[in-house]
Amino acid sequence: MTRLLSLATALALAAPAAHAVEYGEFLADKSSLGFVSRQMGVPVEGRFRKFSASLSFDPARPAAASARFELDLASVDAGSRDANDEVVGKAWFNLKAFPGASFVSTAVKPLGGERYELAGKLTIKGKTQDIVAPMSFRQEAGNGVFDGAFTLKRLDFAVGDGVWSDVSTVANEVHIKFRIVAAPRK
Amino acid sequence: MPPLRYTSTAIALHWIMAFLLLGLFAVGTNMHDLPLSPWKLKVYSWHKWAGVTAFLLVLARLAWRIGHRPPPLPAAMPRWQQTAAHGLHHLLYLLMLAIPLSGWLMSSAKGFQTVWFGVLPLPDLLGKDEALGDMLKGVHMGLNGTLFLLVLAHIGAALKHHLIDKDDILARMLPFLAKQP
Numbered sequence: 303m304t305r306l307l308s309l310a311t312a313l314a315l316a317a318p319a320a321h322a323v324e325y326g327e328f329l330a331d332k333s334s335l336g337f338v339s340r341q342m343g344v345p346v347e348g349r350f351r352k353f354s355a356s357l358s359f360d361p362a363r364p365a366a367a368s369a370r371f372e373l374d375l376a377s378v379d380a381g382s383r384d385a386n387d388e389v390v391g392k393a394w395f396n397l398k399a400f401p402g403a404s405f406v407s408t409a410v411k412p413l414g415g416e417r418y419e420l421a422g423k424l425t426i427k428g429k430t431q432d433i434v435a436p437m438s439f440r441q442e443a444g445n446g447v448f449d450g451a452f453t454l455k456r457l458d459f460a461v462g463d464g465v466w467s468d469v470s471t472v473a474n475e476v477h478i479k480f481r482i483v484a485a486p487r488k
Numbered sequence: 489m490p491p492l493r494y495t496s497t498a499i500a501l502h503w504i505m506a507f508l509l510l511g512l513f514a515v516g517t518n519m520h521d522l523p524l525s526p527w528k529l530k531v532y533s534w535h536k537w538a539g540v541t542a543f544l545l546v547l548a549r550l551a552w553r554i555g556h557r558p559p560p561l562p563a564a565m566p567r568w569q570q571t572a573a574h575g576l577h578h579l580l581y582l583l584m585l586a587i588p589l590s591g592w593l594m595s596s597a598k599g600f601q602t603v604w605f606g607v608l609p610l611p612d613l614l615g616k617d618e619a620l621g622d623m624l625k626g627v628h629m630g631l632n633g634t635l636f637l638l639v640l641a642h643i644g645a646a647l648k649h650h651l652i653d654k655d656d657i658l659a660r661m662l663p664f665l666a667k668q669p
Contacts, residue, residue: 341529341533342529342530342532342606343606344600344606344609347599381599382600384524466526471526471530472526
């Protein structure tokens with residue numbers, strides 16, 4: 303009996319290791335995607351309200367991780383009503399032709415501890431660029447939380463071309479901040 | 489003998505302010521009709537930078553005025569007119585302080601920090617709040633409308649003193665108008 307009990311205990315303890323937690327259920331309402339643009343030297347915060355992700359991340363095997371984000375550009379809040387009306391237009395996102403943006407990961411590299419480096423291809427307005435974003439991963443209330451940030455150049459994606467390509471007014475650099483929260487896959 | 493005219497510093501500050509406020513007012517009343525463009529963003533920034541500058545100049549004027557009393561009003565001036573003149577000057581100073589403050593608060597509430605000359609960020613005293621921003625826009629415009637009317641009264645009174653009363657009120661601020669002894 304004692305032996306059986308200790309066997310059960312051993313099995314119970316071993317279980318998490320045998321079935322490593324894989325985070326794959328994207329939790330949209332806990333995740334966020336924000337950005338900071340600069341207008342005349344003034345940082346202006348914005349965000350996207352609607353985006354989805356399909357991902358798979360096992361902290362024990364980060365190299366096997368993959369992620370894909372789909373972003374509904376119409377859900378943009380660029381910081382003001384004027385900006386929201388403007389940014390959907392042809393010079394910016396050209397929403398009619400390009401309603402969405404996407405990111406597909408190509409590699410996840412562990413940097414030690416909670417730090418990882420996420421590399422992938424970002425496509426906005428039909429233009430694809432390689433990006434690299436440092437991010438952290440930690441477990442919180444049973445979920446996996448990824449926090450990362452990177453800076454892109456909006457003109458690489460022809461976002462804000464024509465008169466807006468004057469980067470002395472609206473800076474070329476846009477700082478992107480993301481928080482992705484995922485539950486373990488059942 | 490009390491001084492007959494304002495100090496050169498007070499005169500310089502007065503006229504710099506006069507032209508600065510005229511420019512701020514002209515730009516401010518027209519800029520929201522501009523189509524959204526880099527030009528519009530520039531104009532808004534310039535307006536804010538100039539507004540912060542005007543606020544600092546008013547502080548400088550007040551500091552100068554505390555140390556340098558203005559020349560007395562003509563003794564022949566009726567008492568009610570003297571009271572009205574002092575009251576009007578106080579209101580002008582009050583508005584010159586309140587208007588840039590309301591603009592700064594409006595900018596914060598609308599989610600745009602004011603960064604003086606694109607270099608020096610002013611703290612946001614209010615968080616982003618669209619309804620509050622619209623309300624403060626009304627306050628900013630209302631105060632400006634009031635200042636506009638008071639400035640008209642200020643100019644009208646100065647001209648009345650110069651052209652009708654033929655006293656030296658305007659010449660105290662424009663020394664080249666002073667009658668040669």
